[in-house]
Amino acid sequence: MNPFVRLWSLKRITRRGRLTSCLILIALVLAPLICALIFSDSMMEGITSKYIYLSDGHVQINGEHLTSISSMIGEENEKLMIYSADEVTSGYALMYSATNTSSVMIKGVSDSYFNELRMQQITFERNTTPSTSSIKGIAISRATAKKLEVELGDRVALMIVPDDVNKVLRPVLVRIDAIFYSGYDQLDELLSFIDIDYAKELYSDISSTTIEILVKPDYMERINDVIYAFGLEHDISRWSDHNVSVYENFVTSRQMIMIILMLVVVVAAFYTASVAQQMVQDDIQDIAIVKLIGSSNALVRKSAFISVYTVTLAGMILGIGLGLLIGCNLGPILTWLSSLGFQSLTFYLLDFSITIPWLSIAIICAMLMVISFISIRISLIRTKVITPMRLFTSL
Amino acid sequence: MHPIELISITKRFKTSEKGEGEITILNNIDLQVLSGQSTAIIGKSGSGKSTLLHIAGGLDSPSEGKVLCKGTDFSSLDDKHRSALRNLHIGFIFQANLLLEDFTALENVMAPALISGKKESECKDRAVQLLKKLGLEDRMSHVPGKLSGGEKQRVAICRALMNEPEVILADEPTGALDEENAAEVEELLLNLVKEEGRSLLLVTHNQDFAYKCDNVYLLKNHGLTKEK
Numbered sequence: 370m371n372p373f374v375r376l377w378s379l380k381r382i383t384r385r386g387r388l389t390s391c392l393i394l395i396a397l398v399l400a401p402l403i404c405a406l407i408f409s410d411s412m413m414e415g416i417t418s419k420y421i422y423l424s425d426g427h428v429q430i431n432g433e434h435l436t437s438i439s440s441m442i443g444e445e446n447e448k449l450m451i452y453s454a455d456e457v458t459s460g461y462a463l464m465y466s467a468t469n470t471s472s473v474m475i476k477g478v479s480d481s482y483f484n485e486l487r488m489q490q491i492t493f494e495r496n497t498t499p500s501t502s503s504i505k506g507i508a509i510s511r512a513t514a515k516k517l518e519v520e521l522g523d524r525v526a527l528m529i530v531p532d533d534v535n536k537v538l539r540p541v542l543v544r545i546d547a548i549f550y551s552g553y554d555q556l557d558e559l560l561s562f563i564d565i566d567y568a569k570e571l572y573s574d575i576s577s578t579t580i581e582i583l584v585k586p587d588y589m590e591r592i593n594d595v596i597y598a599f600g601l602e603h604d605i606s607r608w609s610d611h612n613v614s615v616y617e618n619f620v621t622s623r624q625m626i627m628i629i630l631m632l633v634v635v636v637a638a639f640y641t642a643s644v645a646q647q648m649v650q651d652d653i654q655d656i657a658i659v660k661l662i663g664s665s666n667a668l669v670r671k672s673a674f675i676s677v678y679t680v681t682l683a684g685m686i687l688g689i690g691l692g693l694l695i696g697c698n699l700g701p702i703l704t705w706l707s708s709l710g711f712q713s714l715t716f717y718l719l720d721f722s723i724t725i726p727w728l729s730i731a732i733i734c735a736m737l738m739v740i741s742f743i744s745i746r747i748s749l750i751r752t753k754v755i756t757p758m759r760l761f762t763s764l
Numbered sequence: 765m766h767p768i769e770l771i772s773i774t775k776r777f778k779t780s781e782k783g784e785g786e787i788t789i790l791n792n793i794d795l796q797v798l799s800g801q802s803t804a805i806i807g808k809s810g811s812g813k814s815t816l817l818h819i820a821g822g823l824d825s826p827s828e829g830k831v832l833c834k835g836t837d838f839s840s841l842d843d844k845h846r847s848a849l850r851n852l853h854i855g856f857i858f859q860a861n862l863l864l865e866d867f868t869a870l871e872n873v874m875a876p877a878l879i880s881g882k883k884e885s886e887c888k889d890r891a892v893q894l895l896k897k898l899g900l901e902d903r904m905s906h907v908p909g910k911l912s913g914g915e916k917q918r919v920a921i922c923r924a925l926m927n928e929p930e931v932i933l934a935d936e937p938t939g940a941l942d943e944e945n946a947a948e949v950e951e952l953l954l955n956l957v958k959e960e961g962r963s964l965l966l967v968t969h970n971q972d973f974a975y976k977c978d979n980v981y982l983l984k985n986h987g988l989t990k991e992k
Contacts (some may be wrong), residue, residue, distance in 0.1 A: 373878035542791040546911065621856020658862045661823065662876045662923065665844045757823045760862060 395684030404693025415721025426581030466517035477568020482716030506546030510557030661757035804974035807983035857925030914945030
């Protein structure tokens with residue numbers, strides 16, 4: 370690099386003023402964007418995990434194939450990287466307490482259902498008083514318990530919605546043996562767990578029974594292998610098939626967030642061009658002097674470009690650093706905000722592990738770099754019209 | 765080959781934006797700036813002295829005629845080569861010192877050398893030497909805002925000499941200085957011609973200063989007349 374270009378660029382960068390505010394502004398624009406990306410990605414992934422581990426599994430196989438699949442799973446387990454395969458019987462019911470009603474999905478599961486992976490997603494508060502009656506136990510969510518105004522040990526009535534329309538509705542009484550909390554009220558409100566044998570009594574239709582398969586955490590991308598290995602593509606479904614609206618909302622939200630972030634980045638990139646233009650305007654006298662003492666227009670443009678682009682990159686790095694710092698501490702921040710009583714946070718999952726969307730961050734950075742590169746260069750074309758004669762016409 | 769040679773230079777300015785009328789400032793002027801000699805151009809205000817100097821330095825272009833710098837026609841060069849020619853062969857000194865406000869005195873002096881691609885380590889010694897020679901050794905790290913008018917003009921002279929140009933073009937270099945400083949700058953410039961064998965093209969109102977030069981021309985009625 371030409372020594373004068375380096376010196377002049379450095380002088381401009383270290384001069385407090387427009388370039389400093391450009392750096393701060395880019396950092397302040399990027400930091401919340403990165404933070405928003407981390408928040409949305411982490412939360413979506415967290416919610417997805419809740420649905421997968423507590424509601425639908427990675428893959429569900431129709432109960433009609435129960436016998437053949439059950440025998441296969443044992444053999445194929447290692448090869449397919451299957452973590453667990455659990456028989457589940459489910460159906461819908463209306464739950465009545467003395468004061469309120471709630472519509473819930475009843476999941477009949479065995480004791481082994483709540484394995485290590487699932488227990489990472491849920492906490493149980495159990496009734497330690499042994500039952501003295503033949504009334505079956507149920508686990509309901511904290512959200513449902515709150516809605517129905519019931520506690521551990523209380524009894525609630527279930528109005529089973531039959532799987533066969535010809536059957537009559539019949540109420541059954543169950544005792545609340547456990548109250549669970551997954552951290553995501555929207556899902557918790559719908560779920561309740563009972564013993565699978567009892568569930569089979571309530572929902573006798575074979576279609577109510579499925580096998581929920583969990584893939585080992587490091588082999589998520591091999592779900593398709595699992596599906597194809599069973600050769601039952603039409604009778605296998607994923608969590609996204611069962612929760613189409615949730616899944617599509619995630620996809621749309623993610624796309625919208627990315628589009629909005631990209632638009633903000635485009636505006637920020639064009640802002641750098643306007644800073645470059647303003648810098649040239651402020652430096653007309655210096656540019657004319659430098660050309661007078663023998664600098665070509667190319668050197669002038671190069672120096673101005675390096676000044677603004679360096680500041681843009683520095684602002685970008687600062688913004689990313691700041692965004693990552695805040696983003697990685699979102700858990701404690703959200704918990705703190707929640708403790709202050711922000712009601713809107715109840716709609717979100719507050720307990721999730723942080724996922725850093727490196728690809729999206731890289732796309733945003735690349736966009737900022739490319740657009741600002743082009744727009745700054747274009748805005749600096751006007752240095753050509755600044756000639757040394759400007760010094761004498763303006764004096 | 766003369767450091768600068770003006771051949772049949774005519775300069776006209778448009779009197780309105782639409783270009784309906786024109787006024788002739790310089791008409792068919794020939795001038796040779798001789799090597800190792802000082803040349804002064806005197807004339808009334810508005811006679812076109814500064815315009816002639818700007819054309820001689822390749823800062824402005826003539827309406828007709830050509831300017832040769834070391835035998836090369838300025839108009840035949842692109843921006844890069846014209847700038848390089850100006851950078852290496854011509855030093856400018858003006859009434860307003862035209863220093864870079866963010867640069868220290870030392871950096872201002874080094875600027876032409878840095879522009880030409882020399883590293884700081886290669887040109888710092890000469891810049892320091894020049895500043896010392898002009899009595900600015902304790903002002904090297906000062907920015908122009910902290911210097912007096914005379915000091916700024918001396919920094920501008922150092923900068924003009926930095927690349928050891930063959931010719932110095934000076935437009936009223938003492939115009940903004942008090943008597944004492946003006947006398948100092950006059951002596952300095954004339955000594956440069958004598959001691960270092962450089963050429964000086966001086967434009968001034970100051971008749972005393974002008975007649976200390978080897979050649980004196982009067983710019984009158986758009987033409988040059990040799991007075992000395």
